[in-house]
Amino acid sequence: MEILAALRRLPPVAVDAVITIACGLNVVLQAGINGRLEWWVPLVASAYSLPLMWRRRYPFAMTLLCGLGTSFLAPAKLLGQFPAVQLVMTYTFADLCPPGKRALAIAGTVAGVTGSILIPGDEFANLGVVGMAFAVAHALGTTARARRDRIAMLEERALRHAEEEQAAATRERERIAREMHDILAHSVSMIAIQAEGGSAVVRSDPGRAERVFDTIGSTARETLAQLRRVLGVLRSEDADRRPLPGLDGLPALAAGVRDAGLQVRLEEEGASRPVPPDLAATAYRIVQESLTNVVKHAGAGTVVVRVRWDEGALRLEVSDDGHGDAPDGGVGGGHGLTGMRERVVAAGGELVYGPRPEGTGFRVAADLPIV
Structure with a gap:
């Protein structure tokens, strides 16, 4: 050997x-x-x-x-x-x-x-003996070729598997980055605005200030819980298995923005029906990111969230009465809009955003197919 x-x-x-x-x-x-x-x-x-x-x-x-x-x-x-x-x-x-x-x-x-x-x-008998020797030589060569082909096939399969794993890891990192951006951008914005409002009324209206600071505490705790769930997939131990946020979380989301001083109206049209959890989470994150952008950039007083159930599609629209600029001063300039577009494209839908036709405010509309 x-x-x-x-x-x-x-x-x-x-x-x-x-x-x-x-x-x-x-x-x-x-x-x-x-x-x-x-x-x-x-x-x-x-x-x-x-x-x-x-x-x-x-x-x-x-x-x-x-x-x-x-x-x-x-x-x-x-x-x-x-x-x-x-x-x-x-x-x-x-x-x-x-x-x-x-x-x-x-x-x-x-x-x-x-x-x-x-x-x-x-002698004719020699033909059989010699033929047997050549048959053995041919069989050995065929075996070597088959072994080489199998090794090449296994190497190709291993390379393809490694590429698939790398692509899956990249998609997961992108998903985690989007989740963390949505969670932190929304929650930190809400906390900052509520803290500013709480400090302004702490002497004039202690009861209201106490409610504001209670809201800050609950928002912070919920943010930490969501971050633990998102980052739990990066650890070897079992992650927190709370369900993803969905459409049933929109009223609470709107209420949290109202606590920041923005008038929020939530409207729903059509007959609601069950949707896959990932699609519901996508819809929630789109509304969350849109409201975050309104709070941070729009200077608006009122925002309307419309949820419309059509045949084969869920249509979302978030419009405000602010100055009509996209985040960072230009349409498409913010990372939030990019993240929303990636989510919608991944769901097979379409995202449209820009100033409202009326000339004031900003509008984000998403069509998500329901299979």
Whole structure:
């Protein structure tokens, strides 16, 4: 086993050189056994076995060349019963040649072996013995080819699996980034606005200030709970398995924005029906991000959230009466709008946003297909 392992570590050219020398010596030895050893035999043996050095690069051509040599040397009693060079080339074309050339090489080898035995008048029984040797050489070459093909297939499968895992990890990182952006942007904005309002009324209206600070505390706790759920997938232990936010959370979302001093009107049209959890979460996040942008950027006093159930689609619209600019001062400039677009596209829907036709305020509309 150690010898075989050492041979496998040798460069292919070194292995072929050893095989070439061994096959050439075999011809010289067979010539000596048959009483045909003359001064020109080593030269013929070298020329006959030398094509083995190029057997990997040109397997079909070298098989043909060696076959011609075998046809001439076998009747001269220089090769013995088993022509080593031709056996090596049989293994080689079975291993390396494509199917068409492999079939031609098999036919040529069968014809050549048959002729080299029957034409000189050797016993017919020798044909079966020699044929068995060539069949074994061909089987070994076929096995080597099958093993190489299987290794290539497994490597390709492993590479494809690694690419799929990497793509899945990238999608998961993007999902977590969107979730964290939506959670933090909305909650921190609400907390900041409520804290400013609470500090303004802490002396004039202590009861209202207490409610404001209670709202800040509950908002912060809910934010921490959502972050633990989102980040829990990054840890090995079981994550918090709270359900994703959905459409039933919109009233509470609107109430939280009202506590920040913005008038929010939630309208629903059509008959509601169950939707997949991921679609419901997408709808919730779109409304959440839209309300966050209104609070942070619009300078609005009123915002209307419309949820319309149509045949095969859920339509969302969030419009305000602010100054009509997109986040960061330009349409499409904010990361929130980019995140919303990614969510809608992932759900197979369409997102439209921009200033309202009336000339004041900003509007975000999303169509989400319901399968």
